[in-house]
Amino acid sequence: MLDGMSLRFPIRIAVKSELRLVELKQSQELFALVEANRAQLGKYLPWVEPTRSAADVEKFLRGALKQHADNLGFHGCIWHEKRPVGMAGFHPIDWANRNVALGYWIAREAQGKGLVTAAVRALLRVSFRHYELHRVEIQCATGNRKSCAIARRLGFRREGVLRGVQKLGEDYNDTVVYSMLDSEWE
Numbered sequence: 506m507l508d509g510m511s512l513r514f515p516i517r518i519a520v521k522s523e524l525r526l527v528e529l530k531q532s533q534e535l536f537a538l539v540e541a542n543r544a545q546l547g548k549y550l551p552w553v554e555p556t557r558s559a560a561d562v563e564k565f566l567r568g569a570l571k572q573h574a575d576n577l578g579f580h581g582c583i584w585h586e587k588r589p590v591g592m593a594g595f596h597p598i599d600w601a602n603r604n605v606a607l608g609y610w611i612a613r614e615a616q617g618k619g620l621v622t623a624a625v626r627a628l629l630r631v632s633f634r635h636y637e638l639h640r641v642e643i644q645c646a647t648g649n650r651k652s653c654a655i656a657r658r659l660g661f662r663r664e665g666v667l668r669g670v671q672k673l674g675e676d677y678n679d680t681v682v683y684s685m686l687d688s689e690w691e
């Protein structure tokens with residue numbers, strides 16, 4: 506099964522928690538979530554600084570839905586106790602090489618419960634079982650301890666460090682590359 510449009514949402518990830526495909530009508534609510542968490546998210550995510558209105562979020566959501574419609578992977582909203590608390594999803598799938606990279610963030614109030622680990626575990630299942638991909642990658646800034654911990658907790662292998670690859674404000678971050686191959690999953 507390779508067609509993302511045949512995926513069934515919501516995807517249950519934990520008790521009272523699920524991954525739902527993003528919707529355009531969420532732009533205001535998601536912008537409010539980004540605003541409330543701007544300092545912690547902006548530390549590691551370059552898109553946070555230029556995201557200044559619900560219209561900016563709506564533009565992102567349109568792109569995300571087109572990506573899903575083009576069968577290049579989806580962006581999911583992490584819902585916990587009936588409220589959106591973060592996001593987890595795919596960078597556009599490289600079908601020629603059957604590779605993909607994942608991204609995620611969560612509001613401070615919902616951290617420390619294992620929700621993102623559970624969401625990424627679900628994305629691994631979709632990657633290897635549904636899309637039948639060969640390789641899944643996660644890149645984290647070297648200082649992003651909590652993000653690196655997610656990759657390690659799920660059994661990703663550490664491949665190495667890309668020096669100065671991510672521009673954040675005036676700084677260039679080094680990132681750690683983690684990967685998992687289909688043969689290493691489950």
Ligand SMILES: CC(C)(COP(=O)(O)OP(=O)(O)OC[C@H]1O[C@@H](n2cnc3c(N)ncnc32)[C@H](O)[C@@H]1OP(=O)(O)O)[C@@H](O)C(=O)NCCC(=O)NCCS
Nearest residue numbers: 546549609610611616617618619620621622644645651652
């Ligand atoms: C990176 C980020 C998503 C990590 O969030 P998180 O809440 O630590 O991640 P999880 O939801 O997987 O929770 C893991 C924590 O819950 C705890 N936990 C509780 N129950 C758990 C369970 N059932 N399974 C796994 N972990 C559990 C873990 O021990 C861990 O806590 P610790 O940090 O005190 O060791 C978050 O810090 C964030 O949004 N940062 C800013 C954006 C960002 O950096 N994104 C990633 C870019 S690469």
